[in-house]
Amino acid sequence: MDKLQLMAMVQASTGIGIGLMIGLGALGACVGVGIMCSRFLEGAARQPELMPQLQAKVFLLLGLIDASFIIGVGLAMFFAFANPLLAVLR
Amino acid sequence: MAASAELTPTEYIGHHLTFNTHPFGDGPFWMLNVDTVVTSLILGIVALGFMWWVVRGATAGVPNKRQAFVELLVDFIDVQVKDIFHGDRRFIAPVALTVFLWVLLMNAMDFLPVDIMAKIYEHVFHLHNWRGVPTADVNTTFALALTVWALMLFFSVKIKGLGGWVHELFCSPFGSHVLLWPANFLFNLVEYVSKPLSHSLRLFGNMYAGEIIFLLLWMWATTGTADNFYSGTIIAPVLGLGWSIFHVLIVALQAYIFMMLTIVYIAMAHESH
Numbered sequence: 001m002d003k004l005q006l007m008a009m010v011q012a013s014t015g016i017g018i019g020l021m022i023g024l025g026a027l028g029a030c031v032g033v034g035i036m037c038s039r040f041l042e043g044a045a046r047q048p049e050l051m052p053q054l055q056a057k058v059f060l061l062l063g064l065i066d067a068s069f070i071i072g073v074g075l076a077m078f079f080a081f082a083n084p085l086l087a088v089l090r
Numbered sequence: 091m092a093a094s095a096e097l098t099p100t101e102y103i104g105h106h107l108t109f110n111t112h113p114f115g116d117g118p119f120w121m122l123n124v125d126t127v128v129t130s131l132i133l134g135i136v137a138l139g140f141m142w143w144v145v146r147g148a149t150a151g152v153p154n155k156r157q158a159f160v161e162l163l164v165d166f167i168d169v170q171v172k173d174i175f176h177g178d179r180r181f182i183a184p185v186a187l188t189v190f191l192w193v194l195l196m197n198a199m200d201f202l203p204v205d206i207m208a209k210i211y212e213h214v215f216h217l218h219n220w221r222g223v224p225t226a227d228v229n230t231t232f233a234l235a236l237t238v239w240a241l242m243l244f245f246s247v248k249i250k251g252l253g254g255w256v257h258e259l260f261c262s263p264f265g266s267h268v269l270l271w272p273a274n275f276l277f278n279l280v281e282y283v284s285k286p287l288s289h290s291l292r293l294f295g296n297m298y299a300g301e302i303i304f305l306l307l308w309m310w311a312t313t314g315t316a317d318n319f320y321s322g323t324i325i326a327p328v329l330g331l332g333w334s335i336f337h338v339l340i341v342a343l344q345a346y347i348f349m350m351l352t353i354v355y356i357a358m359a360h361e362s363h
Contacts, residue, residue: 074295
């Protein structure tokens with residue numbers, strides 16, 4: 001097949017892959033953060049005096065939950081700009 | 091940046107994301123990212139040197155603002171360690187403080203504007219490729235995470251003894267029956283491998299993705315005048331402002347999370363069953 005055609009095929013698949021990586025990662029991260037924050041609001045409503053400590057824990061857990069998503073975004077960016085699958089064709 | 095030819099977007103991003111490498115031998119393993127090493131060394135000296143300088147002039151009477159700031163910082167870290175680790179804090183708390191300060195300063199290099207810094211590196215220091223954020227290099231974050239991992243292994247073996255550690259490797263958490271040994275070992279292996287991986291890649295991913303999003307936004311801002319004045323030039327700086335403010339939070343938060351996980355992993359290594 002024509003080399004240009006092959007490259008276009010690889011790029012198209014990579015584009016879809018990048019979209020899925022970022023989209024599904026964002027879905028998981030946002031649902032997880034939403035659940036955690038709703039529990040925080042519930043807990044803060046029950047015991048307002050604990051709110052500062054709970055808030056500190058919320059930020060810590062936010063970073064931990066976001067981890068896989070951000071790793072996915074990093075990988076997706078890597079595929080977007082330095083696609084190793086294209087290197088085979090060169 | 092090349093002023094003669096026009097850069098394509100990929101070339102612009104590629105130029106900003108190329109390391110200043112120096113080969114120390116044959117093969118890709120022996121390429122050293124000089125920019126990462128030099129920047130992280132300088133920042134480490136700045137961070138710890140500042141602490142040392144303030145502590146050297148410390149008084150037991152009324153503290154000046156510098157000393158009060160350092161005392162606040164040390165107290166903050168001490169409280170965090172005390173909440174998690176109920177043993178002798180004299181080793182872990184300084185490790186936590188070093189990790190926190192160093193990672194915070196390395197992350198904060200991301201605040202410096204990319205293109206202005208590139209101009210400075212190009213014209214003042216004559217470096218064609220220089221990446222200023224050490225923690226956006228996977229090598230730095232892996233080095234930090236592997237050091238924490240080595241500390242974790244060291245403390246595990248020290249507290250439980252070599253025999254006790256191997257016993258725990260094969261017999262927890264399912265049981266000490268011989269048939270369960272492979273399951274236990276696989277479980278523990280996954281735990282031991284996933285900890286440094288997630289520890290390092292979380293920090294790397296946040297910083298690297300942050301840099302790329304900044305580059306993409308500024309590219310959109312500069313090319314917006316080409317077709318539609320409103321799309322790039324107006325919206326991109328607004329989004330860029332929002333992302334910058336968010337990134338300030340991320341920089342501090344990721345340094346804090348890295349420190350907390352360091353404390354948690356080393357504290358968990360001290361537990362014996």
